[in-house]
Amino acid sequence: MTSTKRAPRFNSFSPSSASASLAKSHNRAKDTVPEVLLRKALWRRGIRYRLHMSQLPGKPDIIFTKARVVVFIDGDFWHGRHWDDLKSKLKNRANSEYWIAKIEYNRMRDQEQRRALENQGWTVVRLWETEVIKDAEKALEEVIMALNANIRAQH
Numbered sequence: 550m551t552s553t554k555r556a557p558r559f560n561s562f563s564p565s566s567a568s569a570s571l572a573k574s575h576n577r578a579k580d581t582v583p584e585v586l587l588r589k590a591l592w593r594r595g596i597r598y599r600l601h602m603s604q605l606p607g608k609p610d611i612i613f614t615k616a617r618v619v620v621f622i623d624g625d626f627w628h629g630r631h632w633d634d635l636k637s638k639l640k641n642r643a644n645s646e647y648w649i650a651k652i653e654y655n656r657m658r659d660q661e662q663r664r665a666l667e668n669q670g671w672t673v674v675r676l677w678e679t680e681v682i683k684d685a686e687k688a689l690e691e692v693i694m695a696l697n698a699n700i701r702a703q704h
Contacts, residue, residue: 607662
């Protein structure tokens, strides 16, 4: 899976502020608050999973190998939730050219990863971080529905 578009580089830009730079540098790729919330909810229900399998496209956050379901918990900013509104707001902020290109690249890469996983027989569940934080049980039910549908389809 190769993207036709390269990820934008930040080399020619400077941070809008030291605090903004510090905040962005502390964003985690693994073990984020919403990811841990969902994992704990799954564990309480007795549902076991694997984490971050690097051999799968996109290195999903949570993997159910037998049911062939993967879960991504996408950060609202980094993956462009409410993209039209966010893009409009970014146009008026520092380094807007970079951020718009970066998020558009992330969104395109997410679609490519979904296609690659589905072509390999996986069901992809994508959840927004704020939705998981707001209602982890609802997110859990969405994952359980995907698991049940795949398990029924396998039999």
